[in-house]
Amino acid sequence: MIAFSPAFLRENAPWLTAGLLLAFSSSYGQTYFISLFAGEIMETFGLTHGQWGSIYGAGTLLSAGLMIFVGGVTDRFRVRALGAVILTCLAGACLSMSAVSAVWMLVPVIFALRFFGQGMSSHLSSVAMARWFVANRGKALAVATIGFALGESVLPITFVSLLGVVDWRLLWVVAAGLALMAIPALALLLQRERTPQSMGDHEQSPGMEGRHWTRAQVVRHPLFWCAVPLVIGPAAFITATFFHQVHLSGEKGWQHIQFVSLFPVYTVATIAGMIGSGLLIDRFGTGRLMQLYQMPLIAAFVLMGLSDGLLWGGAAMALLGLGHGVGTTLPTAFWADYFGTRHLGAIRALATAVMVLGTALGPVATGWVIDAGIGFDRQMPVIAIYFLATSLLIGVGLRSAGPLARYAP
Numbered sequence: 001m002i003a004f005s006p007a008f009l010r011e012n013a014p015w016l017t018a019g020l021l022l023a024f025s026s027s028y029g030q031t032y033f034i035s036l037f038a039g040e041i042m043e044t045f046g047l048t049h050g051q052w053g054s055i056y057g058a059g060t061l062l063s064a065g066l067m068i069f070v071g072g073v074t075d076r077f078r079v080r081a082l083g084a085v086i087l088t089c090l091a092g093a094c095l096s097m098s099a100v101s102a103v104w105m106l107v108p109v110i111f112a113l114r115f116f117g118q119g120m121s122s123h124l125s126s127v128a129m130a131r132w133f134v135a136n137r138g139k140a141l142a143v144a145t146i147g148f149a150l151g152e153s154v155l156p157i158t159f160v161s162l163l164g165v166v167d168w169r170l171l172w173v174v175a176a177g178l179a180l181m182a183i184p185a186l187a188l189l190l191q192r193e194r195t196p197q198s199m200g201d202h203e204q205s206p207g208m209e210g211r212h213w214t215r216a217q218v219v220r221h222p223l224f225w226c227a228v229p230l231v232i233g234p235a236a237f238i239t240a241t242f243f244h245q246v247h248l249s250g251e252k253g254w255q256h257i258q259f260v261s262l263f264p265v266y267t268v269a270t271i272a273g274m275i276g277s278g279l280l281i282d283r284f285g286t287g288r289l290m291q292l293y294q295m296p297l298i299a300a301f302v303l304m305g306l307s308d309g310l311l312w313g314g315a316a317m318a319l320l321g322l323g324h325g326v327g328t329t330l331p332t333a334f335w336a337d338y339f340g341t342r343h344l345g346a347i348r349a350l351a352t353a354v355m356v357l358g359t360a361l362g363p364v365a366t367g368w369v370i371d372a373g374i375g376f377d378r379q380m381p382v383i384a385i386y387f388l389a390t391s392l393l394i395g396v397g398l399r400s401a402g403p404l405a406r407y408a409p
Contacts, residue, residue, distance in 0.1 A: 008139065015132055016143045018189040022083055022125035023147025025182045027155050028094055028175045029117015030148075031056075031359060032242040032263075034110070036159050039246050039256075040168040045103045049247060053367025055103070056243065059110025060360035064353040067119050071349020072215075074127045080190040083124060084183050090116040094176035098169040114356065122148070123352050126332040127345050137205075137333055142278025145328045146271055149321075153267030160260045205341045208401055212340035215347050223338060226397025227331075228354055229390040230290065234297060234327050235355040236362030237383045238320065241304075243363040244376045251375045252308055265314050266321035273325020286334040291395045293330055294387045297323035301387070305380030338401060 009016065027033050034056075042052050073082065093112035100109050125144050133140035159171055206212055218224050241248065249259040273296075280289060300319035303312060335347050366376055 009143070012133075012140070014189045014192070015128070016140060018079065018083075018186055019125045019129045019140070019144030020147035020150075021182055021186055021189070022079075022121050022128075023145055024151045025087055025090065025179055026117045026121035026125070026148070027151030028090060028179055029113040029115070029119070029121070030151070031118070031239045031363070032152055032245075033155055033159070033175075034113060035243045035245055036156055036163070036260075037168050037171075038243070040163070041106070045106070047103070048371055049244065050364075050368040050371035053243070053363040055106050056110055057360040057364035059107045060114045060356055062107075062111045063114035063119050064356035064360060066115055067123070067349050067353040067356060071120070071123055071352060072346035074124055074349070075343065075345035078190075079124060079128050080187055083121075083186045083190075086116050086120045086124060087179050087183050087186070090121060091176040091179040093117070094172050094179060098172035098176070114359075118359070119352060119356055123348060127348055130332050130336045130344055130348075131341050137336060138278040138281030138329065140278075141281075141329045141332055142274045145274045145325075148328055149267045149270040149274065149325065152270065153264050156260050156263050160257060205336060207336070207338045207340035212342035213347070214343050215350055218339050218347055219350070222400045223397040226393050226400075227290070227334070230294070230394045231331060231351060231355050232358035232361070233383075233387055233390050234294070234324065235358030236365075237301070237386075238297075238324055238362075239359040240362035240366040240376065241320070244366060244370065247370060248376050251377045252310075252313065254310060254313070258310060259313070262310075262314050262317045266317040266324075269318040269321030270325035270328070273322040273327075274329050275325075277326040277329045281330065281333050286330060286337045287398050287401070289326070289330055290334055291391055291398070293326040294323060294391050296320070296326075298384045298387045301380040301384040305377050305384075 038052065041047070042049075047055070089112070093109060093116055096105075096109045096112060100106060125147070126141065129140040129144045130137055162171055213221075245259055246256055249256045252259075277289065277293070296319040300316045300323060303319065304316035307313070307316070331351065332348060335351055336344055339347055366379055369379055370376055
């Protein structure tokens with residue numbers, strides 16, 4: 001039986017909801033949210049697409065670098081305490097964005113939003129789910145990551161609608177308030193926290209060769225480097241799609257609000273991908289899925305790049321959401337399966353840094369290509385070829401992997 005049972009959801013509701021809340025709260029540092037204000041920011045400071053992308057990329061790169069060194073704290077501290085610190089700092093970053101008054105200030109503000117939002121908040125959510133659950137790891141990750149989809153569905157259309165009547169800076173104050181409101185909710189949910197410190201060795205889940213890999217050992221294994229391009233690709237180019245949403249809407253002849261109206265389609269598909277992948281992970285294992293999950297992304301980028309109708313755009317966003325949903329759940333389970341859970345925080349911190357690097361490179365590279373006269377829609381079929389190549393590469397890497405403890409050969 002691989003379905004979500006009511007008993008599983010009921011018995012684990014506090015921990016699953018805490019993971020979902022942290023995932024949702026990461027929204028204020030996610031590209032799709034920050035980019036809602038791209039037009040206002042570029043107009044306020046007189047920036048081109050390439051310049052804004054470079055500023056965004058610089059802040060994101062700093063975030064990626066710090067993640068490597070700080071992400072391992074999730075192996076040592078309680079989620080309740082660490083989550084409160086992260087959410088407080090995220091609220092401070094939102095307030096800083098509301099008060100930014102010079103171009104140079106954008107880099108540290110973007111850094112703070114990306115590090116505490118897209119970086120640490122999402123990292124803490126995923127690590128907690130992967131460590132707390134073993135047999136039902138895929139399901140737990142699927143439930144928690146619905147928080148990402150809820151943010152993608154509710155926040156863009158709400159904030160874009162408010163942009164017509166409320167100053168963009170004031171909306172960042174609202175975001176800060178929402179981040180702070182999550183702190184007492186998290187404390188209430190985790191009154192009885194399942195912590196890494198309370199787990200004995202028998203409750204840890206080993207990886208390849210029946211052992212727990214350290215981060216230093218992971219980076220010396222070819223499987224990691226074959227997985228890196230696979231992780232970077234969606235981070236870079238799904239991020240670029242949302243980052244350049246104002247530009248892409250113009251290229252397609254759509255109003256920005258029309259494009260944003262497709263986000264619920266993307267969200268429904270994302271949730272379907274999350275839940276479906278959670279079930280399939282627990283049934284078939286992560287290795288098989290890693291080779292296949294970017295097929296919807298290939299179709300999405302080809303379709304969005306070559307078509308102009310809003311209906312086709314909706315179909316492309318559905319495929320994009322499906323691939324994104326699977327990709328939100330699958331990689332964390334993959335790292336846990338192949339390298340074990342004892343050092344998962346440190347390992348996933350490195351993987352998250354790689355992903356964040358992708359989110360930095362995507363907007364920068366595509367932004368400068370846009371400035372060179374090649375629209376993002378014309379870049380999309382080429383990006384699809386990249387996804388195909390990385391899907392083939394991970395298959396090569398999996399052949400070098402040792403036996404897994406969790407799945408029979």
